[in-house]
Amino acid sequence: MSNTSVQTSHFLLVEDDADDALLTKRAFEKAHIWNRIDVVSSGTDAWDYLKQKGPYTDTNRYPKPFCVLLDLNMPGMDGRELIAQMNADDGLRDIPIVVISTSDYEKDMDLVRKMGAKHYIIKPLKTQSVLQIVAALPNVSVVLGRV
Amino acid sequence: MNEDSARESARRLLIVEDDEGLARLIAVHFRKSGFEADIASDGFEALRLIDKNTYDLMLLDQRMPGMTGLEVLARLRMERPRFPVILLSAYSCEELAVRALQMGATDYMTKEPDVQFCHKLEQKAFQAMSRFAEEDAKWTQVQALRQRVSELGCLYALEKLFDVVEGSPHNALQAAADVINPNHEDGEDRTCVVIRIGKEEYASQGAFASPRMATYDIYARGRAIGLLEIRFPPAAEKPSDELPLSMEEHDLMRSVADRIGHFMDFWQTEQRLRESNAALEEYAYVASHDLQAPLQKIESYVDLLTEDYGPQLDEQAQHYLKVLRSSAQSMRKLVRDVLALSRLDSDGLLLKPHELSAIVLLAKDNLSDILQKRAAVVTIHELPCVMGDETRLLQLFQNLIGNAVKFNDSEEPRVEIGVEESALSWWVYVRDNGIGMKKEDTQRVFLPFKRLHGKGKYEGTGIGLALCRKIMRQHGGAIEVESRPGAGSTFWIEFPKDGEAERAVGGTAQAITME
Incomplete structure (x- = not known):
């Protein structure tokens, strides 16, 4: 296996906490999943990114992600609102959503599950969870590296 | 007032009769018997006198000029004082008698041109008065009852x-x-x-x-x-x-x-309760996120530090990192446990019939790591079906089985779960061969944050049994412990028997032994 830079399926990570974003990216690295992970720090930015608006109009640089990794509690538009908006959008409804949250509150989990999120993972994200996420995603072209 | 004086006190009679001669005759007769007698020669005068004076009896002639006896009766029924009335008629007429009684007359009598008339009338008068007294007592009772009913109605x-x-x-x-x-x-x-x-x-x-x-x-x-x-x-x-x-x-x-x-x-x-519940829920939420997040971050970054720079650190520095990590970890566990305790209040209970043996098995499976590590033997006897909340019963048994193994210095920790039946309850026991406790500790052990041992020896936050007690209270049952130091402990948990739970499942589960 080689460490390629071919344009492949990439993740969008929506996380307002830079430290947590780093931990999540590291968990992917440790699982040897080298797909690109773009990070935005708010629900509003995520929405612009997904709708290819604002700074994200370059569709070559910012194609639609094949999976959204989402923090729930964020200032401004939070994870729940973003899920609702994506559900209401024909072009975005089918993108799988994985929630990565500190909240182990059953109400959050139930709500998010009802809204159709694929996974609910309580932080911190572990290598094992990353592998589970990736295995459960449809049509993934995973970039494996440095095995 | 005694009976004699009651008899002696003058009774007051009103004679309503347009025949002046007859009226006087009656008056004279009754005065001899100790009555005071007034005479009214028509209905209007009678009503005026009734307004002014209190009478114990009225003799009322039916046929009078102006107003008949029945008409006087009708007027009397409207918010007038009640007293016995004997209607007098010149001729015998059953229909008139019936109407008179219907309209509240106590008795009815035909006037007879007879010497005996006044005697008969007097007899009738006494009968009427005593009957009226009886009726009046009943009437007072009825009024009181009616009053009570309307009070009760209002309340x-x-x-x-x-x-x-x-x-x-x-x-x-x-x-x-x-x-x-x-x-x-x-x-x-x-x-x-x-x-x-x-x-x-x-x-x-x-x-x-x-x-x-x-x-x-x-x-x-x-x-x-x-x-x-x-x-x-x-x-x-x-x-x-x-x-x-x-x-x-x-x-x-x-x-x-x-x-x-x-x-x-x-x-x-x-209202206060609602507000404090809402505040608690808010706290629970904030705690679950804002208190846990920084702790979790400390742990994660200590891990990063250990992984990335571990080789460059000397033993002392590595030890510091270990302390840092385990402290963050135990504080996070504490936050989680306190949350679990407070959420028991704010989250509703979902009561359904459950096979206890299935829940106990699941609890045992969830604990398989520690059970294997300690080479513990868990024996599960037949257990009943009870009404309960699955999540909480699982929490309960996980805590009890976990404790049974944790507070156990034996080479081969043994846990036995079974049931004894009383008339009203199932008493499920969780028995171990652990370290046991002193008698005075058997109550305290259920208090939150109550730890009987130093943290060095047996880890934990001291919330587990407080949680168990709360769970059992919510199920309408109880939890108690029987124990002696060094002789193991038996926790007894009571489930009130419930018809629905019994019907839901025909038999009880088979005994299962796990090595």
Whole structure:
């Protein structure tokens, strides 16, 4: 296996906490999943990114992600609102959503599950969870590296 | 008053008879028997006299000029004092007799041109008076009963009202003002009711201002919080007139004011409870996120540091990192446990029939790591089906089995779970061969944060058994422990028997032993 830079399926990570974003990216690295992970720090930015608006109009640089990794509690538009908006959008409804949250509150989990999120993972994200996420995603072209 | 004096006290008789001769004859006869006798020669005069004087008996002629005896009876029935009446008629007529009795006459008698007439009349008079006395006693009883019924009706309506109306007390109090208005039908003595609580005012329909009112303090927790006002129309001539409230009505209004006070008290308490529950839930949420997040981050970054820079650190520095990590970890566990305890209050219970053996098995599976590590043997005997909340029962058994193994220095920790039956309950036991505890600790051990041992020896936050006790209380049961130091502990948990749970499952599960 080689460490390629071919344009492949990439993740969008929506996380307002830079430290947590780093931990999540590291968990992917440790699982040897080298797909690109773009990070935005708010629900509003995520929405612009997904709708290819604002700074994200370059569709070559910012194609639609094949999976959204989402923090729930964020200032401004939070994870729940973003899920609702994506559900209401024909072009975005089918993108799988994985929630990565500190909240182990059953109400959050139930709500998010009802809204159709694929996974609910309580932080911190572990290598094992990353592998589970990736295995459960449809049509993934995973970039494996440095095995 | 004794019987003699009652007999001696003069009775007062009213003779209503247009035949003056006959009237005198009767009067003379009755006076001899100790009566005071007045004579009215027609109905109008009779009614005037009745208004003025109190009579014990009336002899009433039917056929008189102006107003017949029956007409006088009819007038008498309208809010006049009640006393026995014997209707006299010149001729015998069954129909007249029946009508007279229907209209409230006590007896009926045909006038006879006979010397014996006055004697017979006197006999009849005494009979009538004693019969009337009996009837009057009954009537008083009935009145009292009717009063009681209307009181109960009013209080019952109030009770229902306070039961049904939720959220804010405003609607309930508004409706209450109408319900308790003692005279809310249209009538001469129309009243209105005003309930004042603090600055709020709730008035019955068509309320008016009047200086004539009866007021009752409304108390909640011994503190006057308002007033109940029963207002009467202002009396033009005598403003200081006594209020037309009977003692019974007065008592009723006093109870009504008390009831309103209880309601306000209850509502305020409930309101405080709701607010504190909401605050708790808010806290639980904030705690779950904001308290745990930084701790989790400390752990994760200590891990990063260890992974990336571990080789460059000396042993001492590595030890510091270990302490850092385990401290963050134990604090996070503490936050989680306190949360679990507080959420028991705010989250509802989902009661369903459950096979206890299935739940115990699941608890055992969840603990498989530690059970294997300690080479523990868990024996599960037959267990009943009980009504319960699955998540919490799982929490309960996980805690108890976990404890049984944790507080156990034996080479081969053994845990045994079974049941004994009493008339009303299932007593499930969790028995171990662990370290046990002193008798005085068997109560304290269920208190939150109560740890019997230093953290160095047995880790934990001291929440587990407090959680168990709360869970059992929510299930209407109890938890107790029997133990001696060094002789193991037996935790007994009581599930009240429930018909539905018994029916839901035919048999009990098979005994299962796990190595």
